[in-house]
Each structure stands twice: as C-alpha cells, then as structure tokens.
Amino acid sequence: MIDVIKPKVSHLPPRIERMNPISFTLTFGVAAFVIWSLTTAGPSVEQLARGLPNIGNILSRMFPPDLERIDRILWSLFQTFQMAIAGCAIGLILSVPLGILAAEGLSPHPAIRTAARSLIAVFRTVPDLVWALIFVIAVGLGSPAGVLAIAIDVMGFAARFFAEAMEETDKGPREALSALGANKLGMIMSAVLPAALPSMIATSLYCLEKATRASVVLGLVGAGGIGVELKVAFDLFAYQTAATIILVILMLVIAVEQTGGWLRRKII
Amino acid sequence: MSVTALEKIAPDGAVTPTGTGAAVVSVRGLSKQFGAGPMVMAGLDLDIQHGSKVAIIGANGTGKSTLIRMLVRLVEPGGGDIRLLGEDIRRLGAPGLKRLRSRVGFVFQRHNLVTRLSALTNVVHGVQSRMSGPRSWTQLLAPREVRAEAMHCLERVGLADKAMARVDTLSGGQSQRVAVARMLMQRPELVIADEPDASLDPKSGEEVMATLAALASEQNATLIFVSHRMEHAIRFSERIVGLGGGRVALDQPSHMVSEAELMRFFHHD
Ligand SMILES: Nc1ncnc2c1ncn2[C@@H]1O[C@H](COP(=O)(O)OP(=O)(O)OP(=O)(O)O)[C@@H](O)[C@H]1O
Ligand SMILES: [Mg+2]
Numbered sequence: 001m002i003d004v005i006k007p008k009v010s011h012l013p014p015r016i017e018r019m020n021p022i023s024f025t026l027t028f029g030v031a032a033f034v035i036w037s038l039t040t041a042g043p044s045v046e047q048l049a050r051g052l053p054n055i056g057n058i059l060s061r062m063f064p065p066d067l068e069r070i071d072r073i074l075w076s077l078f079q080t081f082q083m084a085i086a087g088c089a090i091g092l093i094l095s096v097p098l099g100i101l102a103a104e105g106l107s108p109h110p111a112i113r114t115a116a117r118s119l120i121a122v123f124r125t126v127p128d129l130v131w132a133l134i135f136v137i138a139v140g141l142g143s144p145a146g147v148l149a150i151a152i153d154v155m156g157f158a159a160r161f162f163a164e165a166m167e168e169t170d171k172g173p174r175e176a177l178s179a180l181g182a183n184k185l186g187m188i189m190s191a192v193l194p195a196a197l198p199s200m201i202a203t204s205l206y207c208l209e210k211a212t213r214a215s216v217v218l219g220l221v222g223a224g225g226i227g228v229e230l231k232v233a234f235d236l237f238a239y240q241t242a243a244t245i246i247l248v249i250l251m252l253v254i255a256v257e258q259t260g261g262w263l264r265r266k267i268i
Numbered sequence: 269m270s271v272t273a274l275e276k277i278a279p280d281g282a283v284t285p286t287g288t289g290a291a292v293v294s295v296r297g298l299s300k301q302f303g304a305g306p307m308v309m310a311g312l313d314l315d316i317q318h319g320s321k322v323a324i325i326g327a328n329g330t331g332k333s334t335l336i337r338m339l340v341r342l343v344e345p346g347g348g349d350i351r352l353l354g355e356d357i358r359r360l361g362a363p364g365l366k367r368l369r370s371r372v373g374f375v376f377q378r379h380n381l382v383t384r385l386s387a388l389t390n391v392v393h394g395v396q397s398r399m400s401g402p403r404s405w406t407q408l409l410a411p412r413e414v415r416a417e418a419m420h421c422l423e424r425v426g427l428a429d430k431a432m433a434r435v436d437t438l439s440g441g442q443s444q445r446v447a448v449a450r451m452l453m454q455r456p457e458l459v460i461a462d463e464p465d466a467s468l469d470p471k472s473g474e475e476v477m478a479t480l481a482a483l484a485s486e487q488n489a490t491l492i493f494v495s496h497r498m499e500h501a502i503r504f505s506e507r508i509v510g511l512g513g514g515r516v517a518l519d520q521p522s523h524m525v526s527e528a529e530l531m532r533f534f535h536h537d
Contacts, residue, residue: 172380176447179342180454181370182396182404189405190393191382198384 058239065247066240073229073241077248080225081256083143084215087150088208095155096193096200099162105174106166106188116159123156128214132223143224150214154207165199166192198267205260212256216249290354291315292458292490293339298348299514300334308334309346310514321481321491323505323522325498327534330511332494336460340369353457370397373456373489375480377463379443383436387427387446390435391418394453421449425479441472448479452487459484461493465500473497477504498527 019027043051098116100106107113131152135145166188173191182190193200219227226245233242293316300309308331316322324332337343339352341360350357355368381390388407395414396404403409407418422428425445435443444464451459461480465473477495481504484491495501501508502522510518510533518533 170380172376172378173382175342176374176376176380176450177393177396179340179369179372179374180394180397180451181366181368182393183366183400186393186396186400186404189402190385190389190396194382194385 061239062243065243076226080215084211087147088211091151091154095158098159102163103166120159128153132218132221141222146218146223150211161203165196169195202264209260294351296349300346321505323501323508324494326511373451373459375461375464377466379447381435388431391449394450397454421452425449444476458490498530
C-alpha cells in the first residue's frame with residue numbers, strides 16, 4: 001500500500017552557509033559597535049587594577065558590622081517593608097480593572113484595550129527610580145512618593161500578567177454565561193476571575209518580592225525607606241553601619257523571596 | 269411517549285393542548301459559510317412547534333452545532349430568516365438578544381462550568397439570565413430565594429448532596445447534570461442541547477438525556493438536542509431531523525424509524 005521512499009543520495013551541507021551581503025554588514029556593524037562601547041564606556045585595565053583593591057579596602061572597613069544602631073535600622077527596615085506592602089496593595093488592586101480593560105475579549109472596545117495596553121507599557125518601561133523622582137517632586141520627600149512609585153511599577157507588571165491570565169481562562173464557561181444572557185461584568189466576575197485567581201495570586205506574590213527589592217533602593221532618591229540610611233552611612237564613611245544595613249536588607253529580600261516562592265509552589 | 273406528545277409534531281403543525289401551536293423555531297432559507305469555506309447551510313428550512321422534542325442528527329461537519337448556535341446568535345447567521353420564540357433574531361440589538369438568550373437554556377457538549385467553584389455557585393450563575401450584580405456571582409452573596417431555588421434545581425438533577433462540592437471533584441456525568449441544573453435556574457421556555465451525552469459513558473449519558481427530556485416535559489418547554497447516539501435520538505425525541513448537504517435531509521416522527529434506518533441515513537452520500 002505505502003510506497004517505500006527511496007533514500008536520495010545527499011551531500012553534506014557546508015558548515016557555514018554563505019551570508020548574504022546585508023546580514024554580513026549587519027553582523028559586522030553590531031560587532032564593531034560592541035567593541036567601540038567596551039573601549040569608551042567600560043573600565044580600562046588600569047582602572048580595574050586600581051579599583052579592585054579599593055573594593056577590598058571598603059569591604060575590610062565594613063567588618064565587623066556595627067550593631068550599635070541595629071534597633072533603629074530594623075525599625076527603618078520594617079517601615080520600608082510597609083512601604084512595599086502598601087505600594088503593592090494599591091498597585092495590585094488597580095491592576096485588576098486595568099488588566100480587564102487590557103484583556104482581549106473582555107475589554108469593552110479595541111481602542112480601550114490598546115489604550116490600557118499602552119498605559120501598562122509606559123508603567124513598565126519607565127524604571128521605578130524615575131517614577132520615584134517624579135513622585136518626590138509631586139508629593140514631596142518621604143514614603144508616600146515611594147509607595148506611589150511602587151504602585152505604578154507593580155501595575156506595569158501585574159496588569160499585564162493579570163490580562164494574560166484572564167485571556168487564558170477556559171472559553172467554555174464564558175460562552176455558557178453569555179448564552180444564558182449574562183452581562184459582561186457578570187461573566188468576568190463569575191467565570192473569568194475565579195478561574196484566573198491562582199495565577200493572579202502567584203503574580204501578586206512575585207510583585208511583592210519585586211516591590212520589596214524596589215523599596216530598599218527608593219530611599220536613595222528620597223522616596224522613603226531604608227535606602228536613605230544606606231546613603232547617609234556611605235556619605236559619612238560609616239562603612240560598618242552600612243554593612244549592617246546591607247545585611248538586614250539582604251535578610252528581608254531573601255525572607256520575602258523564600259516565603260513567596262514557597263506560597264507560589266503551594267498554589268500552583 | 270404519550271399520544272398527545274406525538275400529535276404535537278404532526279406535519280401540518282397541529283394545535284396541541286399544551287402550546288399555542290406557534291412555531292418556537294422557524295427557519296427559512298438559512299445559509300451559512302465561514303469565510304471562503306464551503307456552504308455549511310444551503311437554504312435550510314425548519315419549523316419546530318412549542319412543547320415538542322426534536323433530535324438533530326447528521327454526520328460530523330454537517331452543521332448541527334452551527335445551526336443550533338445560529339438560533340441564539342452564538343454564531344452569526346448568514347442568509348435567510350430565523351424566528352425564535354416569536355422574535356426575528358437578526359433585528360435584535362444587544363439588550364434584546366440578551367433577553368432572548370435568557371429564555372433559552374443551552375447545554376453544551378462540555379459542561380462549561382467554572383471548575384474551581386462549587387456546584388451551587390455554578391447553578392446560582394444561571395440566575396444571571398434575569399438578575400445582575402454581585403448577588404448573582406456567587407452563592408456566598410446570593411439572596412435566600414436564589415440559593416433556595418438553586419438548591420431545588422440541584423435536587424431535580426439528583427445532586428443536592430453535592431451542592432458545596434467543587435466541580436473539579438465531580439464526575440463527568442455529575443458535572444453535566446450540574447450544567448443542566450444551571451440551565452433550569454433560567455426557567456427556560458426552550459432547551460437546546462449540543463451533544464450533552466457525547467463525552468459521557470453510556471449510563472451517565474443516558475441519565476443526562478433522561479433528565480433533560482423529563483425536565484423539558486415537566487416545564488412544558490421545547491427540547492432540541494443533537495446526538496450521535498441513535499438510541500438516544502429515538503428514545504428521547506418525538507421527531508428526528510437529519511442534516512445533510514446544508515438542508516434538512518430527513519424528517520421523521522421518532523416512533524416511525526429504527527436505529528438501522530437511521531444508520532442507513534449516515535451511509536448514503
Ligand atoms: N468558527 C468556525 N470557523 C470556520 N469553520 C467553522 C466554524 N465552525 C464550524 N465550522 C465548519 O462548519 C462545518 C460544520 O461544523 P459544525 O460544528 O456545525 O458541525 P457538526 O455537525 O456540529 O459536527 P460534529 O458532529 O462534529 O459536532 C464544519 O466543516 C466546520 O469545520
Ligand atoms: Mg457539533
């Protein structure tokens with residue numbers, strides 16, 4: 001029944017296919033640009049030779065960490081974590097409607113969907129420190145600016161993933177609800193959100209990790225949190241205090257990441 | 269099957285004791301083509317009287333699902349006219365279409381429930397045909413009467429004891445019965461089912477079909493169902509409509525045909 005296919009005599013292909021002139025030029029151009037960037041922006045051998053011992057010097061001056069002001073540092077760390085929690089809460093809550101507006105099939109109109117997607121893209125592409133600078137100018141120095149910056153940063157991430165999680169939910173229950181005459185909001189609330197919930201919780205936990213990492217550096221631009229303590233310690237050459245601050249930050253970030261990872265594994 | 273039930277499908281559309289004799293479904297010259305594909309429907313005419321039970325059969329791809337989905341505009345009809353429950357479905361705007369859909373209970377081949385939620389919440393969702401807002405989203409927030417009615421619907425499909433069970437813990441047959449209960453919550457005048465027995469084992473499939481047929485009779489609702497199981501088509505309907513070539517190619521009272529005859533319908537091309 002089935003024709004036996006006769007093997008054709010084939011010859012080995014060359015190791016490298018001949019490049020066409022355009023891709024050859026492009027490859028060459030990119031390589032040249034990388035080398036140029038390395039020579040102009042990268043550290044020179046001489047700088048490296050001077051810099052590495054300096055790092056060693058700073059590290060040695062950090063030791064032993066100064067625990068004298070540990071209570072103040074821990075309190076500041078706690079406030080930093082609260083900033084992360086508050087920013088995350090605002091960002092996640094707003095991400096739900098924004099995600100719905102950005103989700104295919106749920107958004108009321110394609111134009112609204114495009115607008116929501118663009119807004120999310122702006123939130124995501126502008127770095128959190130830039131948002132912090134903007135909010136410091138808008139609402140003044142301190143943690144409110146940091147909370148707002150975190151909220152925006154979280155929205156840039158969470159709204160996009162919420163939208164994807166909702167788009168990926170089973171179309172069957174949605175169709176069943178629209179077939180029985182339910183309105184769109186009812187369909188979203190009863191069929192889409194419940195189904196997307198596990199994935200949305202996983203995203204939220206990841207956002208909390210991200211927000212915690214962000215919250216510790218926002219202080220560098222005056223947006224509240226422990227970052228400002230770190231900056232002051234470095235400015236005063238109090239390297240042993242700085243070491244303590246860096247260690248407690250490390251502990252917080254690791255603790256949040258571990259807890260978040262564990263919770264996510266439990267949910268999925 | 270009672271004699272009166274058979275009278276309902278008399279070819280001249282005789283007035284029945286239960287209905288007004290008005291056609292619940294009236295399709296004229298229906299055509300449909302997906303994109304540049306072949307004609308799925310080519311001038312199909314079909315009338316279905318109030319209170320009757322009609323089985324739709326036909327080979328894979330003959331357009332059974334497309335036909336019944338077009339009735340409630342889950343698929344947009346091509347050419348021709350469709351009147352459903354006295355409404356010209358093409359003329360309906362969004363609110364009118366919603367109102368019409370709320371009167372039609374649709375059961376799918378897959379149960380299409382939200383599996384992470386309880387059976388009761390899924391049945392409560394059925395109330396969205398006449399009610400909106402948070403009270404219709406979950407049994408947790410539903411008013412007392414709605415919860416009671418949902419429980420009653422679950423009782424009628426024999427699943428009251430599973431009310432609080434998550435759907436993903438139920439069997440396929442039980443899930444399909446929950447879907448029937450959600451449909452009952454609509455208090456539909458017309459029930460349309462697309463192969464409700466297809467993904468179920470013979471016993472569960474038969475139970476679901478029997479439940480649908482019994483409930484439709486009880487409610488005096490019209491039942492239209494698609495099935496590939498000829499014994500179901502014969503047993504649970506009064507009239508069998510076979511699709512072929514985009515038209516009605518067979519239209520017989522169920523008691524006049526045998527399974528063997530129906531099988532022949534699938535074999536001649
Ligand atoms: N959304 C769609 N887009 C394109 N073609 C479609 C679409 N829906 C159905 N079709 C085509 O229309 C034809 C009829 O499909 P339909 O699902 O109505 O058949 P069916 O009789 O229900 O078949 P089955 O017995 O397999 O359920 C098929 O050829 C199918 O490929
Ligand atoms: Mg089908």
